[in-house]
Amino acid sequence: MRGLAQSYREALARLRVQALLDPDSFSEWVDPAQRVTSPHLAALEAPVSFDDGVIVGQGLLYAHPVILIAQEGQFNGGAVGEVHGAKIRGALLRAVRDKPSAVLLCIDSGGVRLHEANAGLIAISEIMRALFAVQEAGIPVIALIGGTCGAFGGMGIVARLCDVIIISEEGRIGLSGPEVIETVKGVEEFDSRDRALVWRITGGKIRRTLGEATLLVDDDIAAFSAAAGEEVGARPRFFKKRRLTPAISLQTLQAAQQQLSARAELDAEIRDGQVLWSRMGLGDQVSLMSPEQFNRRLEALES
Amino acid sequence: METLHLDLPAIQDASLNPRAALYGVVSSGNLEVLVERGHDATRCVFEVQTAAHGFVEVWKAVLTDFAARHPVGGLSFAIHDAGATPAVVSLRLDQAFQSLRGA
Amino acid sequence: MRPGKQTLLNRLFPEGHAITQEGLVLRGWGGTKQGRVHVIGTTDHAAIDTRIALALSDAVLKAIAADGSDPRPIVFIADTQGQALSRREELLGLHGYFAHLARCVNLARQQGHRLVTLIDGEAVSGGFLAFGLLADCIVALPGAEVRVMDLRAMARITRIPFERLTELAQTSPVFAPGAENYWRMGGIQALWTETEDWSEQLLALLQGNPEDERARLGAERGGRMLADLVAQQVFHAH
Numbered sequence: 136m137r138g139l140a141q142s143y144r145e146a147l148a149r150l151r152v153q154a155l156l157d158p159d160s161f162s163e164w165v166d167p168a169q170r171v172t173s174p175h176l177a178a179l180e181a182p183v184s185f186d187d188g189v190i191v192g193q194g195l196l197y198a199h200p201v202i203l204i205a206q207e208g209q210f211n212g213g214a215v216g217e218v219h220g221a222k223i224r225g226a227l228l229r230a231v232r233d234k235p236s237a238v239l240l241c242i243d244s245g246g247v248r249l250h251e252a253n254a255g256l257i258a259i260s261e262i263m264r265a266l267f268a269v270q271e272a273g274i275p276v277i278a279l280i281g282g283t284c285g286a287f288g289g290m291g292i293v294a295r296l297c298d299v300i301i302i303s304e305e306g307r308i309g310l311s312g313p314e315v316i317e318t319v320k321g322v323e324e325f326d327s328r329d330r331a332l333v334w335r336i337t338g339g340k341i342r343r344t345l346g347e348a349t350l351l352v353d354d355d356i357a358a359f360s361a362a363a364g365e366e367v368g369a370r371p372r373f374f375k376k377r378r379l380t381p382a383i384s385l386q387t388l389q390a391a392q393q394q395l396s397a398r399a400e401l402d403a404e405i406r407d408g409q410v411l412w413s414r415m416g417l418g419d420q421v422s423l424m425s426p427e428q429f430n431r432r433l434e435a436l437e438s
Numbered sequence: 439m440e441t442l443h444l445d446l447p448a449i450q451d452a453s454l455n456p457r458a459a460l461y462g463v464v465s466s467g468n469l470e471v472l473v474e475r476g477h478d479a480t481r482c483v484f485e486v487q488t489a490a491h492g493f494v495e496v497w498k499a500v501l502t503d504f505a506a507r508h509p510v511g512g513l514s515f516a517i518h519d520a521g522a523t524p525a526v527v528s529l530r531l532d533q534a535f536q537s538l539r540g541a
Numbered sequence: 542m543r544p545g546k547q548t549l550l551n552r553l554f555p556e557g558h559a560i561t562q563e564g565l566v567l568r569g570w571g572g573t574k575q576g577r578v579h580v581i582g583t584t585d586h587a588a589i590d591t592r593i594a595l596a597l598s599d600a601v602l603k604a605i606a607a608d609g610s611d612p613r614p615i616v617f618i619a620d621t622q623g624q625a626l627s628r629r630e631e632l633l634g635l636h637g638y639f640a641h642l643a644r645c646v647n648l649a650r651q652q653g654h655r656l657v658t659l660i661d662g663e664a665v666s667g668g669f670l671a672f673g674l675l676a677d678c679i680v681a682l683p684g685a686e687v688r689v690m691d692l693r694a695m696a697r698i699t700r701i702p703f704e705r706l707t708e709l710a711q712t713s714p715v716f717a718p719g720a721e722n723y724w725r726m727g728g729i730q731a732l733w734t735e736t737e738d739w740s741e742q743l744l745a746l747l748q749g750n751p752e753d754e755r756a757r758l759g760a761e762r763g764g765r766m767l768a769d770l771v772a773q774q775v776f777h778a779h
Contacts, residue, residue, distance in 0.1 A: 147463055164778035167472050168458040170516075171771055175715050179701055180439050182489050182520045184464045185472050191775055209465040217715070221756070221768045225775025232776070247666070249699050251715045252689035254765055256666065257728035257755060260674040261768070264753045267647045286636075289670050295640035310636040310667055316626045325628040336632045347634045380644065385605055385652075388645055392598055395641055398633055399591040406629045 140355040143281040144305050148190055148207040151241060154356040155279075155363070156203065161194035164229075165222060173216050175251035184210045187218040191226040196360070197369030199236040202226055208243030208284035215290065216248040220258025227265035231272045236367040238269055238276045240297060245312060246288015259289035266296050270383070275299060277366050279359050280306040280348075285337065287312050298378050300348040301362045302339040304426060308347065309337040335408035340421060340429060344411065345398070349379060351426040358426075374430050440488050442497050448482035450511030454538060461534040469519040469527065471534045476514040488519035500524045504531045513538075542567075546584050546618075549661055549682070552739045553616075554580075566596040567618055573744055579604040579654075581672075582618025589668040590625035594638040597672055601645040605652055614655035614747045619673030620662035639671035646675045650751055657746050660685040660720065660729075677751045680731045680742075681720035687729070688718030714764045725764025727755040 141154055152161055165171050167185035176183045188210035193202050204226050206213040215223075230238045247255035269276055278297040280286050285307030286294040294300060294308050302308070313327035313336070326332060335341055342348040352358040364370040381387050404410055412421045415436060424432065462470040476483050482505045486497055504510070515531065522530070542562045550558050556572030560580050565587035570577045581600040587593055604615055624635060650656055658676035663686040673679065681687060695716065696703040710717030714725040723729040733742060756772060759765025 149460065164775045165771065166458070167460040168474060169774075171767075171774070174767070175713070177439070178709060178713065179699070179705075180489075181699070181701070182439075182464045182487070182518055184470060184518055185460055185516070207463060209463045209468075217765060217767050218771050221771035222775055224756070224768075225772035228772065229776050247689050249690060249695050249716065250701075252695070253687075253717075253722050253726055253728065254715050254768065256670065256674070256689050257723070257726055257759070257765070258768065260670055260728075261753060261755060263643055263670075263675065264647075267644075271651070288667065291636035292639045292643065292667070292670060295634075295637045296643065308634075308636060309631045310624050310639065311626050311631060313631075316628060316631070319626050324626075325631075336628060341632065342634070345634055345637075347637050383644055383648055383651075385602065385648065388598075388641070388648060389602055389606075391641055391644075392595070392602060395591070395638055396595055399595060399638075401633070403629070406632060408632060411632075 140353070140357065142354050143303060143356045143359055144283060144354050146356060147209065148205040148241065148243065151356055152190055152203060152205050155239070155360045156194035156196055156201070157198065161192055161203065163190060163192035164226065165191070171218055173218050173251065175216060175254065179250050181250055187216065187222065188213060189219045189222050191222045193233070193235065196236070196239070196367055197364040199367045199369045201237050201239050201367065202230045202233070202235045203239045203241070205241035206243045208282040211248055213244035213282070213284045214246060214248035215244060215255045215258050216251040217254035217258060219248070220255060220262060224258065224261050224265045227262065227269050230269045230274055234272065234274060237363070238274060239279060239363055240276055241279045242286040242290050242294050243282030243284045244286060244290040245284050246290050256289065259293065262293055263296060266293065270298065275366065277301065277363050279363065280308060281354060281359065282306070285309070295347065295379070299366050300342070300379060301350050301352055301359055302342060302348045303352055303354040304339045305354050306339045307334070307337040308342050332407065341408035341411070343429065343433060344408070346379070350374060351429050353426050374434060440491050440494065442484070442486040442488070442494055444484040444486070444498060444501055446482050446484070446502060446505040447480060448505045448511040449509045450479045451509035456513060456538055459538070461537060462530045464518045464520050467521055467523070467526065469517055469522045469530055471530055472516040473534055473538060474514050474516070476512050479512040482510040483514040484517065485514070486517045486519060490519065490521045496524055500527050504528060508535050510535065543584060546661070553743055555740050564593065564596065566593055566600070568600045571616065573740065573747065575744060575747060576613065578614040578616050578747070580616050580618065583620050584618070586620055586622040586662055587668070588622050588625040589671060590627070590630050591633055591635055591638045594635070594642050594671060598642040598645040601642070601649055605649050605654070608654070612653040614657060615649055616743070617656065617658040617673050617676055619658050619660045619664045619669060621665060621668030622663060623665035624667035639667065642671045643675055646672050650677065655747055655749065657743070660687060663687070665689070674728070678746050678749060679729045680733055680746070681724070681729050682733055683735045685720050686718060687720045687723045691718060722764070725759070725762050727757070727759030727762060727765055730758070
C-alpha cells in the first residue's frame, strides 16, 4: 500500500520521487549536499537551488530497478540550464551502461531556461541524443506528466520521444505555451486565461485522444506509479496500451509519417479539442469522464 | 543576492541522526533548506542566500528564535531564499526540523 | 529561390546541384568531389509548422530509403525563425511532428548517413532543435544568427535589466544570441568566413565521428565548463 491519494500536481518533485518508488529504495546522484548549483543564475543574481531543479538517481519500482529523473516545476518553471541538463544527460548515459528495467522521466518544464538559454538549448539537444541511445540499448523511457508546468518547448519534444507517456488530465504537453502564442499572435488566436480552452488544446485528454499520450491517469502519485509499474511488467496490464512509436525503423517511421500527414490534413475548423470530440461522438461527455472511463472509451473507438 | 552567516548556541538532541536532506523549493515567496550535520554539538550554523535585500536583522531575529525553540545543536541549515516572509521562513524551518525528527 | 540561397548552393556544390524549393522547404542533391550528397533544408527564415516538419521528415525518410546500404551524407540547410505559433498547430501536436522529424534524423545517423548542418540566415529555438541541431557537425555561415530569444524579450521575461544582460553578454556566451557563443559552448563546430572555399570545407566535414562530443568541446573551448563534468559526475556517482 502506498497510502491515500496524494496529488501529483501539488507535490514537489522530491515527494513525487519518494512516493512513486518503493519505500526507501531511492538513492540520488549528485545530491543537494554536493551543491552543484548554476553559476549562470548566480551571475545574474537570480536565486539558485541545491539540485538545480532536477533530481536524478536510481530506485525500485515494484521491485524493478529503474533510473528516475524528476524535474521541479516550481524552480524556474522546471527549465533546463547547463547543470540541470547535464544531470539528465548523465542519468540517461548511465542507463545505457546500467541497463535498468526502465527510465522514468518526470517532466515538469517550460523548456529552456532563459538565464542560460544557449546552454539550455544545446543541453536539450544532448538529452534528445542520449535518449535515443537509451532506446537503442532496448531500455524503455517512460514519461510521467502531471505537474504544473507540463512539458513544453524542447521538453515537449523530449516527452514525445519517450516510449510511453503517462499523463493526468491536468497534465499538458505542447511546444509553445499559450501565453507566448497570445503575446505574439493576439488574444483572438489563443486566450491563455481561458483555462478550459488551454486544457482542450494541450491537456491530458486531448493528448490521449490524438494518440500523443499512452494512458490517462488520476492526479494521484500512486496512479502514476501503478501505471509505470504496468509498463515495466511489474503489474498486470489494465489497459491494452501500446508504445507510442514501436521500435524505430524505416517502416515504423514511414507509417508514423502517414499518420501525422493525415492529422495535418484535418480541416481548418479543428482549432479546439471540443470540435474533435464532437465528431468522434463523444460530445459533451468528455469533461465528465474519469480517466478510467476515458481510456476505455478511446480503447473501444480505436479497436 | 545577500548572504548571511549565523552561528548560534543551541541544545543538541542526541537522538537525532540526521542524513543530509533538502526541504522546500526556491520559488517566488518560498525557500529551500538543506539540513546537514554540523561540526559542533553546542552550536547551530545558518548560511542564508536571499534575493531580498536589507532584511539581515529580520533574518537574525527569525533564526535566533528558531534556534531557541528547537534542539538544533550540531546541525547546519543552508537556505536559498526567493523572498519568503518571516512567517514562511519560520514555518519551513519548523517543517524541516519536524521531518528530521520523523525520519 | 532567393538569390542568396542560389549563390550559397553554387558555392557549396560547384560540381552541380539540383535543388528545388517547395514552399519554404529545399530538397534535392548537391555534387561534391566525393559524389552526391542529399540536401534538405528551409529558407526565408521559415517558421516551422506541421507541414514543413512533415516535408523535412519525408525528405529524410526518402533519402534513407533511396540509399539503402550505401548511405550518402545529408547536408541540412537551417534557416528558421523557430516554430510556428498557432493554436491549431499546438492542438495537432506540433511537438509530436518535431519529435517525429528528430527520430527520422536519428534513424539516418543510425543507418550511416553523415549529417552536416549549415546555418544560413537564422537558427532559433524549437525550429532548430527539430533537425539542424541534431546533426553530427554544425557550421554557421557568415552573418548567421543563432538564438533562443533576443535580449530585449529575455530582459522582459526574466526581469533582469536589459543593460545588465548586454553587459554580461560581453563576457558570457551562455545566454546572448550569436553563432560565436554557440561555437564557444560546443554547440557549433565551425564558423566559416566569407573568403574561404566552402566546397572544400564541406568536403572535409563529410567524414567524421558521429558521437555527441558537444559537451566536451564546450569545455575545451571554455564556454561550457559544467555540462560534461556534471554528466560525468552523475555517470560515475556511487
